[in-house]
Amino acid sequence: SHSMFDNYPLKDVTLRNRIAVSPMCMYSSEDGFPTDWHLVHLGSRAVGGAGLVIMEATAVSPDGRISPGDSGIYTDAHVEPFARIADFMKQQGAVPGIQIAHAGRKASAQKSWEGGAHIGASEGGWETIAPSAICFGDKLDKVPAAMTLDDIARVKADFVAAAQRSLAAGFQWLQVHFAHGYLAHEFYSPLSNQRTDQYGGSFDNRIRFLMETFAAVREVWPERLPITVRLSVTDWVDGGVTLEESIDLIGRLKSAGLDMIDVSHGMNTPDIANIPSEPGFMIPYAGRIRREVDIPTTASWLITQAEQAEAAIQREQLDVVTLAREMLRDPYWPYHAAEELGVDVAQDLLPIQYARAV
Numbered sequence: 001s002h003s004m005f006d007n008y009p010l011k012d013v014t015l016r017n018r019i020a021v022s023p024m025c026m027y028s029s030e031d032g033f034p035t036d037w038h039l040v041h042l043g044s045r046a047v048g049g050a051g052l053v054i055m056e057a058t059a060v061s062p063d064g065r066i067s068p069g070d071s072g073i074y075t076d077a078h079v080e081p082f083a084r085i086a087d088f089m090k091q092q093g094a095v096p097g098i099q100i101a102h103a104g105r106k107a108s109a110q111k112s113w114e115g116g117a118h119i120g121a122s123e124g125g126w127e128t129i130a131p132s133a134i135c136f137g138d139k140l141d142k143v144p145a146a147m148t149l150d151d152i153a154r155v156k157a158d159f160v161a162a163a164q165r166s167l168a169a170g171f172q173w174l175q176v177h178f179a180h181g182y183l184a185h186e187f188y189s190p191l192s193n194q195r196t197d198q199y200g201g202s203f204d205n206r207i208r209f210l211m212e213t214f215a216a217v218r219e220v221w222p223e224r225l226p227i228t229v230r231l232s233v234t235d236w237v238d239g240g241v242t243l244e245e246s247i248d249l250i251g252r253l254k255s256a257g258l259d260m261i262d263v264s265h266g267m268n269t270p271d272i273a274n275i276p277s278e279p280g281f282m283i284p285y286a287g288r289i290r291r292e293v294d295i296p297t298t299a300s301w302l303i304t305q306a307e308q309a310e311a312a313i314q315r316e317q318l319d320v321v322t323l324a325r326e327m328l329r330d331p332y333w334p335y336h337a338a339e340e341l342g343v344d345v346a347q348d349l350l351p352i353q354y355a356r357a358v
């Protein structure tokens with residue numbers, strides 16, 4: 001079996017180790033444009049030694065942003081500022097990734113530290129769209145407009161254009177956001193999708209938007225570069241998406257060209273009573289999916305310790321460990337983990353400017 005510090009080849013890309021920095025919203029963009037904040041935030045985690053660093057949820061259209069501060073790549077003018085960041089990450093030896101997203105009914109909200117509630121036009125908010133006119137609930141109580149077939153066609157085209165711009169910006173790893181109660185998950189989940197046309201009702205109808213969007217993006221993303229999907233594999237409640245359905249969906253995505261699945265969960269209902277809280281609680285689910293679908297697999301969620309991460313790789317539950325909040329606490333986590341595990345690569349993970357000096 002492998003160690004977390006072995007290389008990881010996927011298509012024509014090789015990660016220097018099996019440690020990924022999760023896309024994490026920074027709510028620090030202006031009209032979608034990345035700023036110096038993103039160069040330093042993402043650049044420092046590339047300097048810190050992660051094999052893969054993924055840019056946060058980047059909206060495929062202005063109305064697809066969660067907040068007015070969200071990242072977006074919905075005009076050609078966005079390409080150059082992203083290219084500067086992707087290029088720096090590459091220079092530091094990390095593979096630059098990007099997550100493309102549409103927030104659906106969760107859009108038009110405050111930044112997380114402002115409370116995350118829906119905002120009206122007077123606060124810079126906008127009209128939201130979703131599969132059905134059903135609000136998420138709690139502080140996201142704005143009822144979205146049910147999407148027409150034209151809306152669906154437009155959003156799919158926006159995902160395609162976002163993938164093309166991501167490629168133009170020099171990203172080498174694409175993650176399509178199908179999780180966390182955002183638009184694609186809203187189509188997949190009966191909790192949010194009560195359409196009576198070919199995009200709602202049966203499992204095949206509920207996954208139609210996901211399959212069509214994935215196929216369209218796959219068509220423009222180079223065959224030789226990894227394309228991945230982050231999926232909420234369960235809603236944790238009766239009437240929501242189930243792990244069994246998700247295993248079926250992931251198999252179909254694999255047949256459609258998916259290179260890796262990022263196994264996540266939840267966030268399509270305010271009901272969080274059934275969500276586990278032990279360290280690494282998604283790893284066993286990911287391990288089952290990896291085995292049953294036979295697909296490269298990553299997952300996040302309360303992975304913080306070197307031994308914990310190494311065990312998930314050695315047990316073949318994960319091919320890559322994705323760390324989120326832990327990487328906010330420690331951009332040098334890969335270096336510290338190598339030191340802790342006594343794997344003789346810590347020095348190699350440091351930039352030349354620091355190596356041997358620390």
Ligand SMILES: CCCCN1C=C(C(N)=O)CCC1
Pocket residue numbers: 025057179180
């Ligand atoms: C603790 C899980 C963080 C959930 N969030 C996920 C987001 C996402 N874009 O997937 C943005 C808001 C926070």
